[in-house]
Amino acid sequence: MPDIQDQTFPYELLVRFGTDGTPTGAHVQYLRRITLDGEIIKDDVLPAQPIDLAGFPTSPIMEDACRDALAKVASQTAQITALAGQLDSANADLAKAHSDLATVTGDVDQLRTELTNVQAAAGANETALQGQIFTLNDQLAAADATIKQLQATIAGMQPAG
Incomplete structure (x- = not known):
């Protein structure tokens, strides 16, 4: 069986x-x-x-185990508190970094706008100055021609000799 x-x-x-x-x-x-x-x-x-x-x-073993467990809990609680403080500090640093980044980004955007405006103004000034140079070159050429005519007239008025 x-x-x-x-x-x-x-x-x-x-x-x-x-x-x-x-x-x-x-x-x-x-x-x-x-x-x-x-x-x-x-x-x-x-x-x-x-x-x-x-x-x-x-038993004494259970009392020792309980004491050890409580000591470990206290140690880990202290660790958690310390890490929470570090986390709070890191979060504050991160928030400041985000704020600083936003400020710098705003500054960069403003500088880009200013640079674009200055480049546009420089381009307009360059065009105007080139126009003035052409006008002055034309006036200089006309003045040179007038000087040559006057020199020829003066030379023609002087007695040969």
């Missing part, structure tokens, strides 16, 4: 502690194992069941 066994073993124990190190709640889960002729057929973790804490024993 086959040997069928249905056994239940403690699987997990969870104890919650208060800040004073005393247990405030607990539950346990059991593993139900079914075997056939020594071979495991099925393992089931059963639903958690509450444990009555009245008179629940706390």
